[in-house]
Amino acid sequence: MDETVELLSRLVGLDSVNPALVRGGAGEGAIASFVADWAAGCGLAVTRLEAVAGRPSVVVRAPGSGGGRTLLLCGHLDTVGVGGMAGDPFAARVDGDRLHGRGAYDMKAGVAAALLACRAAAELQLRGDVLVACVADEEHASLGVQEVLAAGVRADGAIVTEPTGGEVIVAHKGFVWSKLTFRGRAAHGSRPDEGADAIVAAGPALVRLAELDAGLPSHALLGRASVHASLIRGGVELSSYPGECVLSIERRTLPGETVADVEAEVAALIGSADASARTLLAREPFAIDPSHEFVRRVRGAAGEAPVAGAAYWTDAAFIAAAGIPTVLYGPGGDGAHADVEWVSLSDTAAVTRTLVAVAQEFCA
Ligand SMILES: [Zn+2]
Structure with a gap:
């Protein structure tokens, strides 16, 4: 001792x-x-x-x-x-x-x-x-x-x-960090004919993220897998349409779940929105x-x-x-x-x- x-x-x-x-x-x-x-x-x-x-x-x-x-x-x-x-x-x-x-x-x-x-x-x-x-x-x-x-x-x-x-x-558990970038079109707030709201475009993905989280599988020793939104950034000022919204999410994975599985989930979150996704870091x-x-x-x-x-x-x-x-x-x-x-x-x-x-x- x-x-x-x-x-x-x-x-x-x-x-x-x-x-x-x-x-x-x-x-x-x-x-x-x-x-x-x-x-x-x-x-x-x-x-x-x-x-x-x-x-x-x-x-x-x-x-x-x-x-x-x-x-x-x-x-x-x-x-x-x-x-x-x-x-x-x-x-x-x-x-x-x-x-x-x-x-x-x-x-x-x-x-x-x-x-x-x-x-x-x-x-x-x-x-x-x-x-x-x-x-x-x-x-x-x-x-x-x-x-x-x-x-x-x-x-x-x-x-x-x-x-x-x-x-x-x-x-x-393992984890996968992903960054989703939603694209809109920046414009003066008085010009809805020119602007496209990137923050609103991210909305359906956030709703689907909550649904995804609720349906993830469980492991006898580890409890359930999870996904959550970690960071969100978008917009420049009140009087403008935001041209971009960046959402970063963390998925905690169970044995048997792969990075490819998570990337497919992220693609489904994006759906038909004008957006791209990138895996920032994955740990098995x-x-x-x-x-x-x-x-x-x-x-x-x-x-x-x-x-x-x-x-x-x-x-x-x-x-x-x-x-x-x-x-x-x-x-x-x-x-x-x-x-x-x-x-x-x-x-x-x-x-x-x-x-x-x-x-x-x-x-x-
Ligand atoms: Zn330690």
């Missing part, structure tokens, strides 16, 4: 606010250097990846003797901004079982547990490798996990140690069969932990899409992206023990 507190306090103490979210944010440079030094000091192999300057990821490896399966543990090094947090957000503060600070819960505790488990695995003389991918930029564009996978990192099973409160997460949903051997193994090591789904999106989707059986499993706490953030220290130590137990069986 002392080691958990010490390592986690050091990680929280290194500002790693994502600079894509907060102008001037520190990024992952300092924390990546710390992790690399810590791991090298433990005799573990270290690879630093930094395709984008200032946004490094670190892959730590406990090499096996050969012939065994590889276990990948993954956590993100970046955090969101500090918002209105009281005191010094980067000064870890222990209060009973709780360790407070920005990133303690989301997700430096998971990173600490993975690193401590990797160090313990190195002592077990396993045949397979245990890797920890400490990745950049999960809170924005997932540069880190994409760089790690592009570098050829592969495994036979992966655990993303996001804070799941001890549940084994086997599914989460994630799902693994709850009866998969890897899921059963993680659950077993975690004391028959319950399986569940998560509403939020994570890097697990990229790892699973690379063909690696993946689950999310991590400690409890509260306050991801909030002004009061803490993680349970006893949970974090329990997660470490579970990860070691998984490695011991899976990589034997």
Whole structure:
């Protein structure tokens, strides 16, 4: 437990606010250097990846003797901004079982547990490798996990140690962002013969959007899919017909729903209106069969932990899409992206023990 507190306090103490979210944010440079030094000091192999300057990821490896399966543990090094947090957000503060600070819960505790488990695995003389991918930029564009996978990192099973409160997460939603541009004709407000109202042209699409949302399917672990209008912009002044109206929408998708499905929905929203649509960003949903051997193994090591789904999106989707059986499993706490953030220290130590137990069986 002392080691958990010490390592986690050091990680929280290194500002790693994502600079894509907060102008001037520190990024992952300092924390990546710390992790690399810590791991090298433990005799573990270290690879630093930094395709984008200032946004490094670190892959730590406990090499096996050969012939065994590889276990990948993954956590993100970046955090969101500090918002209105009281005191010094980067000064870890222990209060009973709780360790407070920005990133303690989301997700430096998971990173600490993975690193401590990797160090313990190195002592077990396993045949397979245990890797920890400490990745950049999960809170924005997932540069880190994409760089790690592009570098050829592969495994036979992966655990993303996001804070799941001890549940084994086997599914989460994806999302698709779309931008719809409705065209009218700008004109003086007194000239209906010349003007065409682009905002009114968007109206039927908004009505159909509500109907679409009400009819979307549900998933046993994730609840229903959804779509909502996020942004709308149109018009210049009261005395003119608006020549353009831009509507941006977000569709949260369930496993099995594709970007092509959503693009077809968007086309139906537009109908016969004079408009075009563009997909701005798409992130795949994630799902693994709850009866998969890897899921059963993680659950077993975690004391028959319950399986569940998560509403939020994570890097697990990229790892699973690379063909690696993946689950999310991590400690409890509260306050991801909030002004009061803490993680349970006893949970974090329990997660470490579970990860070691998984490695011991899976990589034997
Ligand atoms: Zn997170």
